[in-house]
Every structure is written in structure tokens, then in C-alpha cells.
Amino acid sequence: MGRLDDRAVVITGGASGIGKSIVELFVREGANVVIADIQDELGQELADRLGDSATFIHTDVSLEDDVKAMIEHAVDTYARLDCVVNNAGMGGVKGEIESIPLEDFDRSMAILLRGVFLGMKHAAPVMKKQGGGNIMNISSIAGLRGVSQNHPYSAAKAAVIQLTRTVAMELAYYKIRVNSICPGSIVTSIFGAARGMSSAESVKTYDSLTRLF
Template sequence: MLEDTTAIVTGASQGIGREIATTLADRGAAVSLAARSDGIYETADKIDHDRVLPVETDVTDEQSVESSIKETVAEFGRLDCIVNNAGIAGPTKPIEEVTRSEWEKTQSVNVTGAFLMVKHAATHLRESDRGRIVNIASISGKRPLENRTPYTASKMAVIGLTRTLAFELGEDDITVNAVCPGATKGPRIQDVIERQAEQLDVSYEEAKRQVFTDDVALGRLTESEDVAEMVAFLASEQGRNVTAQDLNVDAGTVWY
């Protein structure tokens, strides 16, 4: 249970981020919901207790990140856990067609956003007796994914960031882990499958099968609830000795 934990979840306006935020809240955590979209207010409405704070945040803007963390600490008096979930899929196209702006935007949200959150949360996490950082990476950060160079490179960077921070912050008893979801049901992956279908010139179902489920041990997509449960475990006392890990939640797609 997480009754004495204050967490901030980025990208909490929809999808996996919303599921993570509501799951942590269900376990008793006070939760700050950080995202650019006003969907954070919808997420807040799904949380039963009143220890919830929607904070409009752009993770690529350092001033916005710093302000959101200060607001969270002012509201709840502490910060114990950050979940770096904010991310974008980036373009689906051959490398020759990827623009520099597309590359930089993908890195800015997926990597720099996590860096900025940790930079401004670290002091508070060091003061906590249960400091936790959970970065949402992807199995795409471990294996090739055709026509997704900006995204896969960004998720590899998130894994590297995770491992480095685990050793930098470990002396203050802060755990740092990455959760690597497989293809997870929702609007984002639906859009990716549609674009892959266009690239491969096949149907939606065929692209889904070829790219995402053919080589999955359980033959299915991941559910956002599965990812949220792993995050809740890592945020809890039960996860106190798990750190510097990148943990797959992918129905059996990647074995490393």
C-alpha cells in the first residue's frame, strides 16, 4: 500500500499515464497529475480521494517542470515518487524521410522530459525515506522496430538514463527502474499500426499481426493495467530492493 507516498505522474491525461495515476491513487498515494492536456482533470475525476492535484505541465519546458514539482511539494508536503510516462510515438517512416525537427521533438519529450523531471525532483527524493523513480521505456528500446528510428533511439536512452541514475542516487536509498511495455492497447498503438499498414501496404490486422503479435509468446497486446500494476509494485515497499532494472511487461515479446 502507498498511503504515505506522494507521486507525480507525467502524461497522466490519458492511456497508460491515466491508468498508472489511478492505480497509485487506489493504493492510497497522493498523486499529482502532470500533462499539457486538460485530460488531467478527467483523470482527477476518476480518483476517489481528494489527495489529487492536476498540474498543467510541459515536460520539455524546464520552468514548467520546476513549477509543477514545487506546486506538488507545496500541496502535499513531500515528494516520494516520480513516474516519467510522458512520451510521443514520433514518426513512422524510413530514416531518409525523418526531419530533424521530428527527431528533436521525439528526443525532447521522451528523454529530455525525464531528465528535467529527475533534475528538479532529486532533492526532494533524497529527503524521502522511500524515494522511487519509474521511467516508462519500451521494449522498442531493446530491439529494432522498422521505420521508428527516433522512437527506438529515445527509449534506448531512457534505459541508459535509468541505469546511470540508479547508481548516482542509490546512496540515498532511491530506486530507479524502467518499465518496458510491449505494444499496449489504446489510441497511440492503433495509430502506429495504421501507419505501419500504410508502409507495408497491408491491412490493419495484417500489420498488427506481422509487427506486434506474431512473435509474442501469449499472442496478444499488453493492457495498460498490466503496466500500472508493475509501476505500483516498484513504488511500494515490496520493490525496495529492485533497482537499475528494465522490466518487460510485454506478453512475452522480449527475453532480455
């Protein structure tokens, strides 16, 4: 018996990194998982490996039609929706404020903030109808403390925290829990790519870090 037996869960950005780890953990705990990602090959490979406990659907979380189709796929497949993990992300666009192109800022907001908004928007009606649910939004410590020259990422993650608070107050009446999680640095492909390092180099660098507080 697992803690999530027969729960129907959608995890965005579930093909790699943090999302993949969440997918694998939830399946081990008995959940049925929809892996939503733009990385089709990785997502389908993961779903195939997990067998009947997982399906994959191509989803760009910045596109409302994709997010709507993602939620519909979950309900069509599992007849309910117990949890949505809004995890899809991207590396921060770094640089001095005057050097950041508007299109890079907008792209960051589209994925990191709009994607969370759309995930909650389309999950809420389903969860209201069935009498409850759980929404988990992956923010970041950058949303709490800020990161120098990582302006769009920090701003988007801070907005996710506040959006989580306001939606949590609204949906509590319907027995829908809404929470945000704020990880620190975790060695993923995004972690390395943002620093121009290979996976092996990023692991070596991460392991060499010491706690500052």
C-alpha cells in the same frame, strides 16, 4: 490499507493511456497523485473524478520551467515527494532514415528523453533532502530490441534505459531507487494514432495478434 497509503506521487502523461491506468492504480493503493499532462481537459476530469486523492497541473515535460513547477506543486500540496513516474510520451515518427525531418527527430527526443532527464533532475534534490524516494522511467521494448523505421522512438527509449542506469548508480547512496520499465505494445490512443486507426480498430487489431516468441 493500501500499499501506497499517503505516498505523494507525480505521474507525467497521466491524463490518458498508460499514465491514466497508473494514476488509477496508485490511487486505489492509497497514494496522493499529481497528474501532469498537456491534455488539460482530460487531466482535470480525471482529477475531479478521483477527488481528494489527485490534483492536476498542466505540464509540457520538454520545458524545464513546467517540470520544475510540477515538482514544486507536488511538494506544496503534499509536503513531500515519494515517487515520480516519468511516463509522458508520444507516438514514434516513422519512416526511412533519410525521410525523417530534423524537427520531428528533435521533438521526439525532447518529449521522450529530455522529459525523463528533467523529471529526475528536479525530483532528485527533494528526495535527497527527505532521505529517499523512487523514480520510475517508462521506456519500451523498442529501447531493447529496436523497431524498423521507428528510429527516433527506439533511440530515445534506449537512451532512457541507459540514463536510468547511470542515475540509479548516482542516487543509490541517497536511498533513491531509479528503475525503468519496458512495456511492449499496449492499446492506447498513441498505439492507434501511430497506425492511422480508431480506438476500436486498434483493439481489434491488437486482439488478433498472436505471440511470436
